[in-house]
Amino acid sequence: MLEYNVSKGILDSYHTKLKSALDSDAIIVGSGPSGLVAGYFLAKAGKKVVMFERELAPGGGIWGGGMFFNDVMVQEEAATILSEIGVELPEVKDNFYTIDSVYLASTLISKAVEAGVTLLNMISIEDIIFAKDESIGGVVLNWAPVHKEHMHVDPLMAISRCVLDATGHPSEIVNVLTRKNEITLNTKTGKVMGERSLKCKKAELATAENTCEIYPRLFVSGMAANGVAGAYRMGPVFGGMIRSGKKVAEQMLQCIDTEAPIYD
Ligand code: 48F
Numbered sequence: 689m690l691e692y693n694v695s696k697g698i699l700d701s702y703h704t705k706l707k708s709a710l711d712s713d714a715i716i717v718g719s720g721p722s723g724l725v726a727g728y729f730l731a732k733a734g735k736k737v738v739m740f741e742r743e744l745a746p747g748g749g750i751w752g753g754g755m756f757f758n759d760v761m762v763q764e765e766a767a768t769i770l771s772e773i774g775v776e777l778p779e780v781k782d783n784f785y786t787i788d789s790v791y792l793a794s795t796l797i798s799k800a801v802e803a804g805v806t807l808l809n810m811i812s813i814e815d816i817i818f819a820k821d822e823s824i825g826g827v828v829l830n831w832a833p834v835h836k837e838h839m840h841v842d843p844l845m846a847i848s849r850c851v852l853d854a855t856g857h858p859s860e861i862v863n864v865l866t867r868k869n870e871i872t873l874n875t876k877t878g879k880v881m882g883e884r885s886l887k888c889k890k891a892e893l894a895t896a897e898n899t900c901e902i903y904p905r906l907f908v909s910g911m912a913a914n915g916v917a918g919a920y921r922m923g924p925v926f927g928g929m930i931r932s933g934k935k936v937a938e939q940m941l942q943c944i945d946t947e948a949p950i951y952d
Pocket residue numbers: 717718719720721722723740741742743746747748749750811812813814854855856857860861909910911912921922923924925926929
């Protein structure tokens with residue numbers, strides 16, 4: 689009977705979680721630093737937040753530090769945000785905190801989940817759903833191994849008041865939106881401008897600046913925001929990602945408090 693109860697317990701619990709995730713205030717695609725910080729602040733504000741992550745381990749690019757040396761750098765400007773979340777900071781040196789990347793990833797994940805984010809890993813978002821007025825009304829999901837194995841399996845769908853593309857360098861959600869539909873983005877050219885090469889200082893400032901509602905009810909944060917806006921990359925410096933996560937949460941809160949999308 690123990691065998692039966694273990695299996696039944698997991699199935700009951702997961703299906704309750706997944707069914708509830710089908711209708712939320714905010715869907716966050718990607719659980720890197722910007723997505724986790726955004727999720728934390730949205731959930732803290734009392735919103736129903738669902739985060740989809742295609743990998744087994746949430747945390748995105750935090751774990752690997754720089755070239756597997758598992759430390760990351762965070763500037764003073766982002767330190768207050770980390771303290772607010774409950775991340776303990778080491779001593780500051782030359783305006784930088786060098787933070788153990790395993791500690792940062794695991795703490796941001798646990799703080800986001802404790803705040804109330806429903807984090808569903810091993811699920812990949814492959815497309816978006818349009819609401820009646822052509823704003824974004826949700827996402828199309830499938831098990832990540834279905835994509836990895838190129839299986840022909842139809843997906844399921846989840847609706848939401850707003851969606852965040854926090855997929856990092858590939859800006860996957862914005863790219864699928866523009867590839868499949870003739871739409872205009874909130875960028876200088878109206879299109880995806882593509883990521884530029886590495887320029888730390890400029891890229892760090894640009895990450896927060898480029899964080900925005902890129903299309904009605906679709907937001908971008910972190911490297912996805914820079915990739916869409918034609919900005920530089922920056923390597924293992926994470927202050928911009930953290931500031932971007934907090935900024936996008938504030939923008940999404942305003943969107944959530946407007947009228948809900950209407951569906952056909
Ligand atoms: O890349 P990632 O860590 O995003 P970020 O918040 O942070 C970037 C930094 O890690 C680093 C950097 C800092 O200086 O440049 O690269 O912009 O995390 C993105 C997460 O999204 C997941 C992916 O597995 C990763 O964990 N992801 C990407 N596409 C999808 C996805 C998708 N279609 N569905 C679900 N998850």
